[in-house]
């Protein structure tokens with residue numbers, strides 16, 4: 001939720017973890033953010049120049065963020081390597097995502113990043129809610145539907161973080177989540193709930209029915225109230241994170257293993273099928289054209305010529321050493337890395353999007 005206080009929240013949990021002598025490892029995945037109130041260990045902005053991406057691909061702000069994220073995702077194995085190197089000494093890794101949640105949740109790169117992280121480490125999603133701006137039943141419900149879509153997409157342990165409780169306590173939200181009738185009553189009494197003839201509006205009836213569906217969803221998540229401004233509730237947030245670790249191991253890992261085994265099985269079947277068909281076609285081809293078949297031999301010299309000479313571009317761990325130029329990282333200005341004779345107009349390592 002844009003403006004919900006996501007960056008302030010990350011800063012707050014960052015300082016809390018520092019105060020208990022357990023500094024986190026932070027990744028900023030928002031290429032468009034102009035200022036972050038914390039020092040990330042890995043920052044997407046060091047790797048992809050969002051403004052140049054917009055210019056190069058002729059994109060608007062949202063398209064620019066998605067494309068920058070896609071480019072960064074092609075290097076995400078390097079990011080995971082850096083995080084894994086720190087896994088022994090760091091107890092928490094924080095990923096701050098772009099503010100427009102649909103960009104991260106519903107983009108291919110968002111899913112790749114989430115799946116890659118969740119396959120390697122116990123992972124929990126924290127969904128930050130602007131509590132003062134969620135007191136109207138319709139806004140509350142649309143927020144819950146968003147959260148619900150993310151929960152079902154990621155299938156990860158999920159914490160609803162009601163932020164800004166210094167301005168607005170979150171007990172109304174807890175009540176609506178636990179008492180279905182209380183929410184319906186709030187819906188019925190809220191202004192705009194009835195049309196000019198005193199009948200419930202279409203929107204009101206729709207929300208009434210949907211609140212039944214959400215009742216099931218509430219069972220699968222934890223809610224905490226925090227103030228990123230004062231630090232209130234942050235300890236309770238970390239208690240919820242700890243509890244989610246157990247949930248991850250109990251529910252997510254077996255599901256992950258099952259999905260992985262099923263994927264491998266179906267991939268193996270597809271590979272075997274294609275290989276059988278290829279061998280059959282090849283045998284027919286060779287029988288029909290013995291002269292061509294005799295010339296069609298593996299040439300070791302050719303293989304040497306074809307070897308890939310792409311230079312690897314490194315992801316930067318800001319905390320590992322001075323930057324740039326120490327050999328560990330390189331700022332990628334996609335304008336400058338364009339090869340002299342590039343026909344596709346893009347940098348040497350970046351794939352061109354569809």
Ligand SMILES: Nc1nc2c(ncn2[C@@H]2O[C@H](COP(=O)(O)OP(=O)(O)OP(=O)(O)O)[C@@H](O)[C@H]2O)c(=O)[nH]1
Nearest residue numbers: 002003004005006007008099163164167227228229
């Ligand atoms: N009173 C109060 N204000 C808060 C709290 N958390 C954040 N804010 C304020 O809310 C505003 C938005 O905070 P940000 O952290 O920039 O929000 P964001 O979600 O990162 O914003 P985007 O980058 O637009 O997505 C700022 O003015 C913060 O000072 C809080 O707990 N209490």
